[in-house]
Amino acid sequence: MCVTKTLAVKSRKETRSNSTKMPVTAVSRTKPNILITGTPGTGKSSLCKQLAEKTGYEWLEVSKLAKDWECISDYDEEYDTSVLDEDKLLDTMEPIMANGGKIVDYHGCDFFPERWFNIVFVLRTDNTILYDRLSERGYTGKKLSDNVECEIFQTLLEEAKSSYDEDIVHELQSSTLAEAASNLERIVSWTDQWTKDNTS
Numbered sequence: 001m002c003v004t005k006t007l008a009v010k011s012r013k014e015t016r017s018n019s020t021k022m023p024v025t026a027v028s029r030t031k032p033n034i035l036i037t038g039t040p041g042t043g044k045s046s047l048c049k050q051l052a053e054k055t056g057y058e059w060l061e062v063s064k065l066a067k068d069w070e071c072i073s074d075y076d077e078e079y080d081t082s083v084l085d086e087d088k089l090l091d092t093m094e095p096i097m098a099n100g101g102k103i104v105d106y107h108g109c110d111f112f113p114e115r116w117f118n119i120v121f122v123l124r125t126d127n128t129i130l131y132d133r134l135s136e137r138g139y140t141g142k143k144l145s146d147n148v149e150c151e152i153f154q155t156l157l158e159e160a161k162s163s164y165d166e167d168i169v170h171e172l173q174s175s176t177l178a179e180a181a182s183n184l185e186r187i188v189s190w191t192d193q194w195t196k197d198n199t200s
């Protein structure tokens with residue numbers, strides 16, 4: 001699922017950013033915007049929920065919000081998943097992102113404007129552990145194997161590196177609860193430091 005989706009949206013981001021002539025760097029804001037991405041099941045939402053509680057930042061769980069905002073354009077029966085209306089979603093998110101203090105959670109990242117984010121984290125999970133997590137969730141057949149393959153080929157890491165300045169893209173292991181706790185601590189520390197550096 002990941003592989004097909006990421007290929008499908010690539011050219012649209014380029015067209016959009018060229019036409020709007022927006023700067024590629026993150027604009028100045030008093031709180032940073034954070035992107036948490038990774039293959040389905042790597043732990044994005046678990047991490048974002050705790051991060052939002054610790055920082056007071058707003059967690060934007062894009063796959064759920066897209067439904068609330070009616071930004072679903074289609075249903076892909078082969079992959080058993082909703083297809084985003086990316087243009088409508090981006091237009092809806094634009095004013096929300098402007099003030100900073102947002103944590104965006106999505107299993108894709110190449111169609112968001114680069115200037116939205118101050119930092120990007122890509123969660124990674126051991127293939128066998130991910131297989132078990134997705135099976136427990138009820139994924140089977142092609143949906144299960146495509147998502148595990150997406151992780152094996154590190155599709156989201158490559159997508160993030162090709163869509164954002166590599167200096168702001170960080171890979172985080174998310175196979176164990178100890179790693180989840182350490183990731184949380186690391187991002188909270190980064191956020192505190194960013195705030196000190198940018199608001200004094």
Ligand SMILES: Nc1ncnc2c1ncn2[C@@H]1O[C@H](COP(=O)(O)OP(=O)(O)OP(=O)(O)O)[C@@H](O)[C@H]1O
Pocket residue numbers: 038039040041042043044045046047106107133173174175176177178179180
């Ligand atoms: N680091 C971790 N160690 C152990 N279990 C984890 C870890 N991270 C997440 N989990 C568990 O894995 C499952 C999937 O986590 P979660 O729903 O947060 O993934 P996700 O990346 O948001 O998935 P999706 O993209 O489908 O929304 C949950 O049951 C969660 O408790």
Ligand SMILES: [Mg+2]
Pocket residue numbers: 044045046105
């Ligand atoms: Mg999630």
